[in-house]
Amino acid sequence: MTGQKADWGAFGRRYRTYFRKRAEVPFRVQPPTGDGRTLGSGEPVFTLVANNNAGMSALNSLDQVQVGLAYLDGNIDIEGDILTALEVRKFFGDFHPISYANRFLPAVVRGKTEHDRRSITAHYDRDPEFFLSFLDERHRCYTQGSFKSDDEPIEDAMTRKMDLAIEQLGLNPGDTVLEVGGGWGAFVEHAGRKGIEVTTLTLSEPSELYLKDLIAREGLPCQVLRQHVFEYSPGVKYDAVVNMGVTEHLPDYARSLTKYEELLKPGGRVYLDALAMRAKHRVSTFMSRYIYPGVSSPLLLHDYLRHVAKSPFDLVSVDDERHNYYLTCKIWAEKLDANREHVIRTWGEPLYRHFRLFLWGSASGFHTGLVQAYRWALELPAR
Numbered sequence: 139m140t141g142q143k144a145d146w147g148a149f150g151r152r153y154r155t156y157f158r159k160r161a162e163v164p165f166r167v168q169p170p171t172g173d174g175r176t177l178g179s180g181e182p183v184f185t186l187v188a189n190n191n192a193g194m195s196a197l198n199s200l201d202q203v204q205v206g207l208a209y210l211d212g213n214i215d216i217e218g219d220i221l222t223a224l225e226v227r228k229f230f231g232d233f234h235p236i237s238y239a240n241r242f243l244p245a246v247v248r249g250k251t252e253h254d255r256r257s258i259t260a261h262y263d264r265d266p267e268f269f270l271s272f273l274d275e276r277h278r279c280y281t282q283g284s285f286k287s288d289d290e291p292i293e294d295a296m297t298r299k300m301d302l303a304i305e306q307l308g309l310n311p312g313d314t315v316l317e318v319g320g321g322w323g324a325f326v327e328h329a330g331r332k333g334i335e336v337t338t339l340t341l342s343e344p345s346e347l348y349l350k351d352l353i354a355r356e357g358l359p360c361q362v363l364r365q366h367v368f369e370y371s372p373g374v375k376y377d378a379v380v381n382m383g384v385t386e387h388l389p390d391y392a393r394s395l396t397k398y399e400e401l402l403k404p405g406g407r408v409y410l411d412a413l414a415m416r417a418k419h420r421v422s423t424f425m426s427r428y429i430y431p432g433v434s435s436p437l438l439l440h441d442y443l444r445h446v447a448k449s450p451f452d453l454v455s456v457d458d459e460r461h462n463y464y465l466t467c468k469i470w471a472e473k474l475d476a477n478r479e480h481v482i483r484t485w486g487e488p489l490y491r492h493f494r495l496f497l498w499g500s501a502s503g504f505h506t507g508l509v510q511a512y513r514w515a516l517e518l519p520a521r
Contacts, residue, residue, distance in 0.1 A: 142194035144169045152200055153177045156229050163226050165218075169194050184218035202230040206424040210491050221468070224495075224502040232424070262342035266322060268485050272474040272497070279324035281383035281411060282463040282511060292469045295462070300328040303409045306455065306515045307378040309334050316376045316401055318367045319384035320345055323352045330358030336380075338362050339370060368397060375403040385412035389435040391445040398516070399450055405520040408451070411459060411513035412437040413504075425499075428492070439512055451516040459511035464504035471497035 144167055157163070157178070164178030166185040170193065176182045188194035193213035196204040208214040216223050270278060276293035283295025284302055303325065309315065311333030317325055320338035326349060329336050340346050340362060349362040363370070367388070379398050381388075388394045398408050414437035439456075446453055474481065474490070474497055481490045503509035 142170065142188070142191035142198070143172070144175070144188075144194060145198045146175060148198065148200065149175075149177055152229065156226075163222060165223070165226075167197060182218065184216060184220065184223040186223070187215040187217055189213055189215060200230050202227060202232040203424050203427070205230050206428065206495065209495060210428070210488060212487065212491070220494075220498050221502050221505065224499045225506050227499070227502075263344055264489075265485065266344055266348045268481070268489065269322060271477045271481055272470045272493070273322065277324040277328065278322035279382075280321045282459055282466040284459075285462055285465050288465060292466065295466070296324065297328070300325060302513075303380060303382070304329060304332070304334070307380070307407045307409050309378060313377040314374075315378045315380055316370075316372075318379065318381040318388075320349050320362055321382075323349050325380055325382065326358060326360050326362070327352060327356060330356065330360045333359065336360040337372070337376075339365050339367055341366060368393065370401075372401075375406070376401055377403055377406050379406070379408040381408065381410045383412060385410055385437050385442075386435060391442050392448075395445055395449045395451060395516075399518060402518045404518060406518050407454065408516040408518075409513070410515070412511065413463060413500075414439050414510040414512055415508075416510075425496075436509065437512065439510075446516065451518055454515040454517050456512055456514040459513050460504050460507070460509070463509075463511040464501055467497055467501035467504060471501055 149167060162178045162180075164176055164180045164182050166174050166176045166182035168174035168185055168187045170188050170190050174185070186197060188197055190213055192211070193208050196208035196214060199205070205214065209216070269280065273280060274283070274292045274296045277296040277300065279296045279299065282299070283292055284299040285295040286298065307315070309329065309332075313334055315329060315334055315336045317336055317338040320326060320340040322345065323338075326336050326338050330353070336358075338349060338360065340349065341364065343364065346362055346364045352358070353360050353362065379401055385394070402408070417438065443453065471494065474494055478490060500509070504511065
């Protein structure tokens with residue numbers, strides 16, 4: 139059977155075009171049969187290995203989606219420096235206008251909150267132990283830590299983040315907080331142990347069950363509800379709202395701010411952090427279809443602040459979190475790789491490949507500045 143051949147002419151032309159105004163990164167392409175070839179001069183930084191004809195066909199397509207799917211299916215492997223490989227992923231094109239338009243159709247058909255529910259559960263409705271295989275062991279926090287130095291243990295960075303949130307919100311024992319997105323209990327546990335009463339909302343059933351067990355086991359003055367924040371009407375007002383990493387799933391900023399105003403006591407504060415980009419919905423086709431399906435979108439800071447200016451809220455602070463998020467994602471990715479055999483044995487290789495691409499890709503995005511991140515605080519003035 140004749141092996142799929144590499145289209146060296148197409149690779150060479152694309153290499154010259156892509157690196158015309160960029161610093162060259164030499165890398166190697168290895169077909170399933172025959173000799174491979176290094177593009178560029180010098181020692182290759184990474185190698186794209188086609189394991190079979192399907193893998194070589196995907197590489198020849200020079201298309202991000204085809205290459206990404208081939209990696210997920212095990213038809214392609216990335217050897218060497220995966221961080222650098224993903225930093226130059228735009229070498230492969232991403233022109234999919236129909237797929238882009240289709241991202242918004244389900245939200246129109248089902249309604250926004252129901253689509254949010256389906257999109258979020260598609261990512262989070264997995265065995266909690268899978269996420270714990272790469273998250274920090276102390277807090278199990280699925281957003282960025284706040285690092286004092288690049289080599290600080292992630293557990294200490296996460297503790298500092300929890301303390302920063304509590305400090306920015308001015309919380310004391312007995313205060314009430316609504317948390318949007320409970321995850322695996324990082325804020326609930328840390329704040330609850332300080333006597334802060336947290337009601338946390340989640341859309342994920344595994345998260346809800348995990349949090350209920352955590353709250354009961356630790357005797358925390360907290361509760362968890364599986365409900366969308368836009369549908370939540372408790373009839374009481376809170377001293378503060380915490381939203382760690384959920385603004386990306388709530389891209390209707392005006393509606394979010396109106397909801398926070400409804401939920402807060404006068405003088406109450408909101409703590410938020412989120413990954414960001416310079417244009418809304420500029421997530422790659424592969425990311426939007428296979429990692430976070432739907433209309434979830436990185437924060438557009440200048441647009442968000444425009445809505446804040448039209449709201450009753452005062453902006454208390456804004457801090458750049460890009461480097462912190464880079465360090466966090468890099469540590470998560472390294473930990474996932476270190477646990478590779480356990481993850482594949484327990485949950486299968488497709489899930490390992492899925493999250494390996496996601497975590498290293500996120501790290502590369504923050505490292506290059508393609509993706510930004512911020513934390514900020516708002517205050518509802520006392521009337």
